[in-house]
Amino acid sequence: MNKIFVDACxxxxxxxxxVWMMRQAGRYxxxxxxxxxxxxxxxxxxxxxxxxxxxxxxxLDIVGVDAAILFSDILVIPDEMGMDLDFIKGEGPKxxxxxxxxxxxxxxxxxxxxxxxxxxxxxAIKLIRDQLADDKALIGFTGAPWTLATYMIEGQGTxxxxxxxxxxxxxxxxxxxxxxxxxxxxxxxxxxxxEAGIDVVQIFxxxxxxxxxxxxxxxxxxxxxxxxxxxxxxxPNIPIIMFPKGVPAFLDKVYGNxxxxxxxxxxxxxxxxxxxxxxxxxxxNMEPCRLYDKKETTASIxxxxxxxxxxxxxxxxxxxxxxxxxxxxxxxxxxxCQRVSKK
Ligand code: CP3
Numbered sequence: 001m002n003k004i005f006v007d008a009c010x011x012x013x014x015x016x017x018x019v020w021m022m023r024q025a026g027r028y029x030x031x032x033x034x035x036x037x038x039x040x041x042x043x044x045x046x047x048x049x050x051x052x053x054x055x056x057x058x059x060l061d062i063v064g065v066d067a068a069i070l071f072s073d074i075l076v077i078p079d080e081m082g083m084d085l086d087f088i089k090g091e092g093p094k095x096x097x098x099x100x101x102x103x104x105x106x107x108x109x110x111x112x113x114x115x116x117x118x119x120x121x122x123x124a125i126k127l128i129r130d131q132l133a134d135d136k137a138l139i140g141f142t143g144a145p146w147t148l149a150t151y152m153i154e155g156q157g158t159x160x161x162x163x164x165x166x167x168x169x170x171x172x173x174x175x176x177x178x179x180x181x182x183x184x185x186x187x188x189x190x191x192x193x194x195e196a197g198i199d200v201v202q203i204f205x206x207x208x209x210x211x212x213x214x215x216x217x218x219x220x221x222x223x224x225x226x227x228x229x230x231x232x233x234x235x236p237n238i239p240i241i242m243f244p245k246g247v248p249a250f251l252d253k254v255y256g257n258x259x260x261x262x263x264x265x266x267x268x269x270x271x272x273x274x275x276x277x278x279x280x281x282x283x284x285n286m287e288p289c290r291l292y293d294k295k296e297t298t299a300s301i302x303x304x305x306x307x308x309x310x311x312x313x314x315x316x317x318x319x320x321x322x323x324x325x326x327x328x329x330x331x332x333x334x335x336x337c338q339r340v341s342k343k
Pocket of ligand 1: 021022023024025026027036042069070071072073074075092093141143157204206320
């Protein structure tokens with residue numbers, strides 16, 4: 001059976017423009033909070049294939065999106081490479097043992113050996129596949145090597161990125177070694193996600209905007225393209241979505257063998273269309289806070305629709321949905337996207 005989401009990723013005609021939301025399986029859903037409470041905490045939930053599958057499917061049933069995104073986290077990758085990850089309530093992710101030097105990096109497990117430890121992710125994918133309707137797509141994902149490296153080097157989220165930028169300018173060789181090692185794990189990790197049953201790959205470069213535009217290719221984009229090239233050669237029928245957040249100055253330089261470019265909310269979608277629309281399908285890019293108000297949501301969808309028309313586009317938010325968005329408003333967003341784009 002044709003999956004409208006996969007067709008849209010390849011720029012084929014679809015009966016309407018499909019829609020999903022980044023972070024759609026999350027805290028704004030009371031049903032998610034209930035399963036997380038059963039699991040005990042967020043990491044236990046990520047490690048439990050049956051419960052991960054359950055929360056992955058929730059937004060399809062509850063808000064009516066056209067694709068599921070695997071429930072997991074980008075940071076399970078460095079965790080399984082041997083770093084010590086914890087999610088601290090109210091503070092977010094923390095590694096107790098950030099990478100400071102080459103010896104720290106050498107201690108980490110790489111390649112196939114690290115990717116093999118993520119079996120709970122592949123098991124979740126198989127369970128989701130069994131439960132998902134044939135016409136719905138399952139999106140698998142990874143963090144971009146740069147975004148993963150920021151946590152591995154800083155040990156946590158950061159506003160200034162001063163520790164990784166100090167490395168970028170004073171010891172770029174070490175940063176490249178870290179990025180290369182992560183890239184090797186991610187290639188095999190995504191290959192295994194595909195073998196387990198995902199339909200689409202998304203690479204999140206959430207902290208792309210921390211790199212100055214003239215250095216973005218060298219420290220992030222080229223590694224994302226390396227992953228895409230590796231997957232495309234083996235799996236040409238699996239669409240790849242690149243989501244580098246906050247890089248409008250890089251639009252002119254975007255290159256690579258992938259299918260969909262995810263536009264964040266701070267980048268005008270008309271600019272992305274002008275620069276990239278002929279080469280790539282575009283995804284996005286409603287400002288997630290428009291979801292606080294239904295009228296503002298509909299107005300934004302209509303503006304985006306006017307620019308993008310009814311092909312070569314996938315509706316989404318320009319970043320993740322926030323935990324205090326009313327479920328009603330998320331449903332409104334999804335049904336309005338499907339309504340305004342219906343042919
Ligand atoms: O999109 C989805 O619905 C799928 C699930 C998903 C999660 N994390 C679940 C999650 C995805 C795709 C991610 C990716 C992720 N994780 C990114 C890149 C995407 C982005 O938003 O830019 C990043 C940077 C992370 C790292 C991470 N995980 C942070 C910084 C945090 C804490 C921030 C916060 O909102 O509290 C997490 C935790 C996290 N990952 C939650 C969820 C649902 C909240 C945890 C909880 O239930 O308390």
